[in-house]
Amino acid sequence: MSQALTRRTLLKAAAMGAAAAAFPRRATGQASPKVVVVGGGFGGTTCARELKRKGLAVTLVEANAIYTACPFSNAVLAGLRPVETQQFKLDAVEKGGIDIVRQRAARIDPQARRVVLEDGSLLDYDRLVLSPGIDIRLDALSGYDEAAAAAMPHAWKAGEQTTLLRRQLEAMDDGGTFVLAAPANPFRCPPGPYERASLIAHYFKTHKPRSKLLILDAKDSFSKQRLFQAAWQDLYPNMIEWVSLSSGGKVIEVDAKTRTLVTDFGRHKGDVVNVIPPQRASQIAQVAGVADRSGWCPIDPVTFESRLQPNIHVIGDASIAGGMPKSAFSANAQGKVCAAAISSLLRGEAPTEPKLINTCYSLVAPDYGISVAGVYSPRNGMLTEVEGAGGTSPVNAPPAFRAQEAVYAETWFQTITSEVYG
Numbered sequence: 001m002s003q004a005l006t007r008r009t010l011l012k013a014a015a016m017g018a019a020a021a022a023f024p025r026r027a028t029g030q031a032s033p034k035v036v037v038v039g040g041g042f043g044g045t046t047c048a049r050e051l052k053r054k055g056l057a058v059t060l061v062e063a064n065a066i067y068t069a070c071p072f073s074n075a076v077l078a079g080l081r082p083v084e085t086q087q088f089k090l091d092a093v094e095k096g097g098i099d100i101v102r103q104r105a106a107r108i109d110p111q112a113r114r115v116v117l118e119d120g121s122l123l124d125y126d127r128l129v130l131s132p133g134i135d136i137r138l139d140a141l142s143g144y145d146e147a148a149a150a151a152m153p154h155a156w157k158a159g160e161q162t163t164l165l166r167r168q169l170e171a172m173d174d175g176g177t178f179v180l181a182a183p184a185n186p187f188r189c190p191p192g193p194y195e196r197a198s199l200i201a202h203y204f205k206t207h208k209p210r211s212k213l214l215i216l217d218a219k220d221s222f223s224k225q226r227l228f229q230a231a232w233q234d235l236y237p238n239m240i241e242w243v244s245l246s247s248g249g250k251v252i253e254v255d256a257k258t259r260t261l262v263t264d265f266g267r268h269k270g271d272v273v274n275v276i277p278p279q280r281a282s283q284i285a286q287v288a289g290v291a292d293r294s295g296w297c298p299i300d301p302v303t304f305e306s307r308l309q310p311n312i313h314v315i316g317d318a319s320i321a322g323g324m325p326k327s328a329f330s331a332n333a334q335g336k337v338c339a340a341a342i343s344s345l346l347r348g349e350a351p352t353e354p355k356l357i358n359t360c361y362s363l364v365a366p367d368y369g370i371s372v373a374g375v376y377s378p379r380n381g382m383l384t385e386v387e388g389a390g391g392t393s394p395v396n397a398p399p400a401f402r403a404q405e406a407v408y409a410e411t412w413f414q415t416i417t418s419e420v421y422g
């Protein structure tokens, strides 16, 4: 055995000793507390890495070998980048000493503190973190089922759905109509539908200039609305029509065969139709008993521990994080706060009150970015936006400012993906 290896072994033993001293042994005799994280997206992977940094033994359960990121997937739809630039693996995370289980978590037994995997094997935990993202609610919109999602893709989980919608847009004739149905709150990425409409308008302007976009909305207002609408007038005059809830925009039924969306006031047929249906916390959260009747998961805003099941924490899109929007930026911030809280709890210490930040960039065109930022802290049991601490890009900014924000958006994506997966 080489001297270097002996030294490394000693260092490892010393580090393990330190971790064992910091985290008391379990009553069951297990060496040190064990944390299982379900979901290798922005929230789960961040949390797993942070827990590992704090000296805890972590297992990350992820169903897919390749994670396809949603941020910037609207640029894929517009033909501005290939889908491969959205794809990430967990290899570097595994090299960092986290056990990766590449299968689906099928059930949770909160009493036994155990995750049941798809193949029947079991993972015990002291603390469990769920960051499983969203499911599309196939029961919420009449006519929208798996078959309808193939004809009228939602593309709200990036991957096959993104490339399907891209192919439909490419195949559409110049002069066609693209119809987008946007859901009521809450849903994943509040500015996402409007960024999507903007970038598809950019694609039309540059490739199919006689085409039109119609947005049917189940809301009367939306994120960064003034900025989006001012930009649409500037960049895409007479191309985008937005129909609000009170003007009859809420889609109540879809007919996949004829690509028609039905509202209380009429029927809208599109050449390409993108339905973004209502959503809820992904299935494992439902079967774990951490989701309430809304379909989302109530949490303690200091620790992200479920209000419904002890020792289970929920972060990211699946959680009800008060004023925090469902974004990758939020999921990443929550992953770090949750890891710090778990580390404190396992040491028998009180977790510190967090302050969390979110920033959401949107592209209106490749060289035109806008953003919204907010700071959140626990108040009356909820994560609440700190007044005066955030805001949006200025309404009357010059083109150079918008171009700079587009660069910031791209830089943010590179930074967060290399932090989480690099």
Ligand SMILES: Cc1cc2nc3c(=O)[nH]c(=O)nc-3n(C[C@H](O)[C@H](O)[C@H](O)COP(=O)(O)OP(=O)(O)OC[C@H]3O[C@@H](n4cnc5c(N)ncnc54)[C@H](O)[C@@H]3O)c2cc1C
Binding pocket: 038, 039, 040, 041, 042, 043, 044, 061, 062, 063, 064, 067, 069, 070, 071, 072, 073, 074, 103, 104, 105, 106, 131, 132, 133, 134, 155, 156, 157, 158, 188, 189, 192, 282, 283, 284, 315, 316, 317, 318, 326, 327, 328, 329, 330, 331, 359, 360, 361, 362
């Ligand atoms: C079009 C679009 C654009 C967006 N743009 C932005 C943006 O610009 N900025 C931004 O901050 N956010 C953006 N978002 C939002 C962002 O993608 C989500 O908020 C973020 O991915 C949430 O992270 P998460 O960890 O909660 O869930 P996800 O990232 O969805 O990760 C969940 C993971 O859990 C896994 N999983 C689920 N169930 C199980 C199970 N039972 N067993 C094992 N694994 C499981 C899934 O395979 C998945 O990998 C956008 C979203 C969309 C749709």
